Amino acid sequence: MLLLKTCHSCLTLLKPLIIVCRKGNNQVDVKPFLRTEGDINLSNERREWQENHLSQQTLDVLEEDSRYFLHQSMSTPCLNVITDAEGIYLEDMDGRKIIDFHGNSVHQVGHKNRYVIDAMKNQLDELPFLPRRYTSPIAVKLAKKLVDLAPGDLNRVLFTPGGTSAVGLAMKLARKATGKFKTISTWDSFHGAGLDAISVGGEGVFRNQIGPLLPGAEHMMPYNSYRGLFSGSEDSGMKSLEYLAYMLEMENDIGAIIMEPIRSTDVQIPPKAYFQRIRQLCDQYGVLLILDEIPGAFGRTGKMFVHEHYDIVPDIVVIGKGFGGGVFPMAGIIAREGLNVAQDISLGHYTHEKSSVGCAAALATIEFIENHNLLAHAEQMGVFMEQRLKEMMDRHEIVGDVRVKGMLAGVELVTNRQTKEKAVEGAEKVMYRCLEKGLSFKVSNGNVITLVPPLIATQGEVEQALSILEEAIGDVFTN
Structure with missing residues (x-):
């Protein structure tokens, strides 16, 4: 069996999601496993599926992967070995095509996507890497495209190699612009895996047993947590905003509210009135509204940006994931014109901040969405x-x-x-x-x-x- 071959693996022993970690024959720890962001990668169901459906060749690769990669919830040990992907399909090592x-x-x-890959190949031939301190026509073209697409005065952009770092950019910019270091976000939210991102995030599987997190990261109940707690009334999900208003009234050092406009993992969809009220509260108390659209922007919800469903303009939009066309890691922020206030510090200054190849991939992705x-x-x-x-x-x-x-x-x-x-x-x-x-x-x-x-x-x-x-x-x- 795959997991029994690797003595350094974690073995699932009890059905109520109790994980026993072993090293050799010595028991190290016993702890409950949280089911939050995804399915469990060490359950009996997984092991049985692998034993019944994967070839020995695939199991050998999985065992080797488990040997060299650090183990973590939801990813390593892995489920299967993928050797190809095209269109809507994955193909595994045993030749299965999976939607x-x-x-x-x-x-x-x-x-x-051939349109995206061809754009990247052309850029590789022209300019494969853009050193810091310089720009390139493709980076400027992408920035202009985003500004043209975004509503209101969302006129300034900054790129990063990944979504977590983009969340960090937004938080730093909010501190610089407001002079306030506290944030409000929701429990059960996900904003990335970096230490700053898990501080504002609310999922225990990322935060538990990590120790002190970023100071000033305060949390409130998410929209969906109130359903069923107030006699099932239709507006029960709005109850959390009463607490938000109370927090903003009591504390004058809140710089930003950070939320997903639609919770992408379990698909929680607040009504329009929810975010319109949040926008109103932010304006009333001088707080920036940061919307994390990393998983949802670029067409996922039928709009280029998720917040377009709510008829509001946030102060900062965080983008990523699909931004790179499923080929290149690209993320960033789009901010309102009035937030161009950080000339004297480095918000990001990442090595691949204006990746020429990444910009080509992102621009081609947007063009493909529009053209089709x-x-x-x-x-x-x-x-x-x-x-x-x-x-x-x-x-x-x-x-x-x-x-x-x-x-x-x-x-x-x-x-x-x-x-x-x-x-x-x-x-x-x-x-x-x-x-x-x-x-x-x-x-x-x-x-x-x-x-x-x-x-x-x-x-x-x-x-x-x-x-x-x-x-x-x-x-x-x-x-």
């Missing part, structure tokens, strides 16, 4: 997915809720619709049954099947994926 409705939210224009009308397509597919998933909900009691915005969908599995008790073990079984049938997606928060199709997926391909999902739900919960 990728996960993609780490980077594959808006599909895997191995993928925003309109994502909006249409959102209508189709919502209808199809609600029909699935009508047929299967285990489906407690569906939430859809564009080509982003969350399917919540519950053992009881009234109590909303999570169907955690069932959700994991559904995921592995779908992998058997050729569909990959993410399980979030223990029981939410998160579907993130490439924007290039046709209605027929989306229907194929949803049919696989419904068949797997039927298999798991009727047998």
Whole structure:
């Protein structure tokens, strides 16, 4: 068995998600494993799936990977070995083609997009690396394009190699512009894996046992935490903003509020009034509004930027993931004109801050989205997915809720619709049954099947994926 071959691996021993870490024959630690951001990479379900469906060649590669990479929740030890990816498909070492409705939210224009790759190849021949202190036409062209696309006076940009560093840029700029160091964000949020990002983030799987985090990072209840706590009233999700207003009234050193406009992992979608009220509070108390759109920008929700659904203009938008076309790591911020106040410090100064190849990839990604009308397509597919998933909900009691915005969908599995008790073990079984049938997606928060199709997926391909999902739900919960 894969995990038993590696004595330095963690072995799952108990079903209630208790992980026992071993080194040789000596037990080191026993601790509960949190199900938050994704499925568990050391569960019995995973081990059984690997034993039953992977070749010895693949298992050998996985064992070697486990030998050399540091182990961490959700990623190493790994699930499978991928050798190719194109369009909406992954291909593993054993030759399986798998519909990728996960993609780490980077594959808006599909895997191995030729338009993006050709743009990068041309840039490699022209200027493969741009040293700091200099600019290039491709960097300026990309910056201008972003400013043209963004609403209001979002007129200034800065690029970074990754989303976590982009969140750090936004936080530093907020401190510099306001002179205040405190932030408010929500519990259960995710803003990256860096120490500053996990400080404002709210997921225990990133924060627990790390020690002191960034001072001044305060948290409030997220929108979805209030559902069902106030007699099920339609506006119960707005209750958290009463607490936010109280925090802003009591403390005069809050510099910024940092939020995801749509929680991408388990697809929590606040109403328009929620963020309009937050914008109002920020204006009232002189606080900057930073919206983390790293997983959602560039068409995922049917708009180029997620905040366009809320008819507001944030002070800073953080972008990443799909920005690089699923090929090159690119991220950054778009800030309002009045925040161009950091001339005397270095906000980023990263080695690859204005990567010429990355800029070519990002510009080609935006052009591809525009040239192929993928925003309109994502909006249409959102209508189709919502209808199809609600029909699935009508047929299967285990489906407690569906939430859809564009080509982003969350399917919540519950053992009881009234109590909303999570169907955690069932959700994991559904995921592995779908992998058997050729569909990959993410399980979030223990029981939410998160579907993130490439924007290039046709209605027929989306229907194929949803049919696989419904068949797997039927298999798991009727047998």
